[in-house]
Amino acid sequence: MDSMVELQNKSIVEILYKALLGHGTMEMIAKLLASDLEYWFHGPPKCQHMMKVLTGETDHKKGFKFEPRSVTSIGDCVITEGWEGQAYWVHVWTLKNGLITQFREYFNTWLVVRDLRPLKWEDHKQDNMTLWRSQPRDLYRRSLPGLVLAI
Secondary structure (H helix, E strand, O other): OOHHHHHHHHHHHHHHHHHHHHHOOHHHHHOOEEEEEEEEEEOOHHHOHHHHHHOOOOOOOOOOOOOOOEEEEEOOEEEEEEEEOOEEEEEEEEEEOOEEEEEEEEEOOEEEEEOOOOOOHHHOOOOOOEEEEOOOHHHHHOOOOEEEEEO
């Protein structure tokens, strides 16, 4: 994928988080999202904080603060991770034509993102299938379920 598109996608997601942290309005946030946003969640049901914000159930300027500690763009996906207290989260945003079309939220879950396209012969000697892996700082002592996301 064109690195300019990856940079644009990363920028859009960074704008979304700045707006969520109180530097924008829900109208501004809504303009970044497709009207038929696809949503998927893994974690304790009570932790669906982002969907509550995106649907307007919770005020984006109050409650759980999503402040990304890392933002990585891979193809048409942007992966963010962060933690607040004992909560560790990973978000995977998929963008198409500058609009967020899909959102996956992982709460208190280790995530590994892998590329499952067939390898070229010269690539068999490397583990280039892992594109991204959770880095939850001081949470290494905790036991969290793990998932693999294939893109």
